[in-house]
Amino acid sequence: MSDSEEAIQAIGENAPVSEILSVEKAQRMAEFFGVLGDPNRWRILSALASRELPVGELAEAVEMSESAVSHQLRVLRTMRLVSYRKRGRNVYYCLKDKHIFNLYQEASEHLDEPDDG
Amino acid sequence: MSDSEEAIQAIGENAPVSEILSVEKAQRMAEFFGVLGDPNRWRILSALASRELPVGELAEAVEMSESAVSHQLRVLRTMRLVSYRKRGRNVYYCLKDKHIFNLYQEASEHLDEPDDG
DNA sequence: GTGATACCTGAACGGATGTTCAAGTGTTTG
DNA sequence: CAAACACTTGAACATCCGTTCAGGTATCAC
Numbered sequence: 240m241s242d243s244e245e246a247i248q249a250i251g252e253n254a255p256v257s258e259i260l261s262v263e264k265a266q267r268m269a270e271f272f273g274v275l276g277d278p279n280r281w282r283i284l285s286a287l288a289s290r291e292l293p294v295g296e297l298a299e300a301v302e303m304s305e306s307a308v309s310h311q312l313r314v315l316r317t318m319r320l321v322s323y324r325k326r327g328r329n330v331y332y333c334l335k336d337k338h339i340f341n342l343y344q345e346a347s348e349h350l351d352e353p354d355d356g
Numbered sequence: 357m358s359d360s361e362e363a364i365q366a367i368g369e370n371a372p373v374s375e376i377l378s379v380e381k382a383q384r385m386a387e388f389f390g391v392l393g394d395p396n397r398w399r400i401l402s403a404l405a406s407r408e409l410p411v412g413e414l415a416e417a418v419e420m421s422e423s424a425v426s427h428q429l430r431v432l433r434t435m436r437l438v439s440y441r442k443r444g445r446n447v448y449y450c451l452k453d454k455h456i457f458n459l460y461q462e463a464s465e466h467l468d469e470p471d472d473g
Numbered sequence: 474g475t476g477a478t479a480c481c482t483g484a485a486c487g488g489a490t491g492t493t494c495a496a497g498t499g500t501t502t503g
Numbered sequence: 504c505a506a507a508c509a510c511t512t513g514a515a516c517a518t519c520c521g522t523t524c525a526g527g528t529a530t531c532a533c
Contacts, residue, residue, distance in 0.1 A: 258402075258406055259399050259402045259403045259406075259417060259418060260398055260399050260402040262395065262399070264398075265395035265396070265398040265399045265402070266395045267467060268392070268395070268398045268460070268463060268464075268467075269392070269393050269394050269395040269397075269398055270393075271463050271466070271467060272389050272390075272392035272393045272459075272463065273389075273390070273392075273393030273394075273520095274393075275385070275386070275389035275390075275392075275393075276386050276387075276389045276390030276391075276392075276393040277386050277390075277520085277521075278379065278382035278383045278385070278386040279382070279521085279522095280386075281377055281381075281382040281385045281386055282376050282377050282379070282382045285375075285376045285377040285382070286376045289375055289376075293479080293480090294479070294480060294481090295478095295479065295480080300376060301376060303522090304522080304523075304524095305479080305480070305481095306480090306481080306482090306522085306523070306524080307521075307522060307523080308480095309480060309481055309482085310481090310482085310521075310522080311521085312481095313481085313482090314521095319466075319469070319471070327479090327530070327531075328478060328479045328480080328529075328530050328531065329479065329480085330479075330480065330481095336466070336469070338462055338463075338465065338466040341458075341462045342389075342459060342462050342463070343385070345455055345458045345459050345462065346385060346388050346389065346455075346459070347385075348455065349388070349436075349453070349455040350384055350385075350388060352436070352453070354436070390490095394490090394491080396491085410509080410510090411509070411510055411511090412508095412509065412510080420492090421492080421493075421494095422509080422510070422511090423492085423493070423494080423510090423511080423512090424491075424492060424493080425510095426510060426511055426512085427491075427492080427511090427512085428491085429511095430511085430512090444500070444501075444509090445499080445500050445501065445508060445509045445510080446509065446510085447509075447510065447511095
């Protein structure tokens with residue numbers, strides 16, 4: 240059974256109590272979602288959703304220092320949420336795939352739900 | 357324009373650079389995902405995915421102290437990820453809605469993607 | 474070459490976070 | 504009533520995280 244299948248069964252079906260996420264899988268989940276647990280990273284991601292941007296413009300758009308943005312971009316790169324291409328002195332960043340949109344919408348729905356949802 | 361519509365447009369469409377998430381919306385997103393940024397909370401959630409559980413059994417299942425579990429359950433309650441019902445001396449917790457499953461699967465897909473995904 | 478630009482990196486500092494421990498509330502049992 | 508049980512809560516403490524700051528690399532203009 241693949242790591243993914245093990246986890247989906249554990250969380251999705253009527254499994255016994257002992258069927259909880261392995262520490263390793265829980266760790267990976269937490270690392271990923273932890274990256275999305277910072278407001279400035281969300282602002283960076285939303286800025287890149289509109290279009291590809293070099294670091295300087297990105298920093299200006301989200302009102303952060305270039306250094307702070309660069310640090311955060313490294314985190315986002317590590318989680319493969321953004322990719323980049325070098326062009327002269329500039330480095331253009333953009334979103335890597337569509338998962339971030341789905342995650343955003345899913346969370347948005349949850350947050351917009353009434354209290355009894 | 358509602359808060360949600362503003363954000364979806366900002367992140368989903370071909371908006372100008374200035375169309376980034378408001379600080380407030382970014383904050384709410386980060387708070388929500390931040391809750392999912394802890395491995396023990398994922399283990400708790402996955403344990404509750406199998407069935408409703410009282411705090412003591414839950415603590416045993418995830419191998420944490422009752423106190424630690426209780427603290428974390430309060431966080432999960434605040435984000436409306438779990439609900440509970442009191443029954444005698446016990447308090448039974450369960451998952452509140454289906455969003456957690458979708459978030460899990462979306463993240464799982466992303467993590468399982470090859471490097472060029 | 475020198476200087477300016479664009480970006481990255483490492484150390485350090487301050488604030489946030491998760492655990493433990495001790496004490497508290499409420500409920501059931503004798 | 505007292506004692507045991509199930510759970511919650513607040514404070515303390517250690518760790519983690521994101522920023523700033525200073526300095527580093529690489530590219531372009533002159």
